[in-house]
Amino acid sequence: MQQLSSLVIFLFATLLTVSTLSAQSEDGTTVPEIILRPTIPAYFPGCSNEPEGSDEKANCSASKLMSYIGFNLQYPDEAREQKIEGVVVLSFVVSDSGLIDQVRVLRDIGGGCGQEAQRIINEMPPWQPAIFKGKQVATQFTLPITFGLRSGMFDYVLHVGELPDDQIYQKELIETLTTTDLRVTNPKGAEMVITEVVLTMERGGERDQIVLRGNARPDEKQLRKFFKRKQGRLTIDANVVEDLDIRSVQKSYLLLN
16 A cells, blocks of 8 residues: 555435335346435444444444555555545445445546545445345445645644654554553644554565554554564554544554664
8 A cells, every 4th residue: 555645534424315216227127226314324344343323333334444445545646646636526335235336436536536436445345234124225325535645734643652753663662552542633733532543564565454443552462463573664543533524644654673
């Protein structure tokens, strides 16, 4: 994954009236009905411990989705070279079996951003299907993805103790992560609630991850095993939620022995 200096992802469901009839495709075949107001919404996988229909499960689903996109999305070379930034808006359907279908780019900014956003949505793992009247149903989502190149574009800052930027020794990083809470502040300096932290270690073509719920601190033994006493690039992504906006704030370090 190319490191994006700034990538912000927002998720919201398109809530319209409930469809009452199944649609038909251009070749006349019946397309499953899409329910736009399900009793229980569809969820991105990995949130089985939260109550169905709860805000906790919705926030967990959004955080998991954001982590997936932030980890896999590539900033297109053409867009980077032309310094193209902006918002790509897509719609997609989560089928009654949880598979992703009907991915469409509603607004593009060029430079290959629309195609890349569409690719990453098409490759998502199966979701937990929505429920309506006790049955699994298909439902539709709208997903805006903001591509940004400027490091200070949104001025949301991840604070990792008092550590310097760019490079750090493993011992100092382990001590900081196990004894100090991570913090994210918004452009006004207010502290945000962290819903998930993802540690990504890249070395020699290998990539490993640790995912922490909320602002939980990792275990020292877990970190030592994760780092393997080898030099590499560590990226810390902290996911925060503000109203309906979901953001991933990132810092990257060269990790030294």
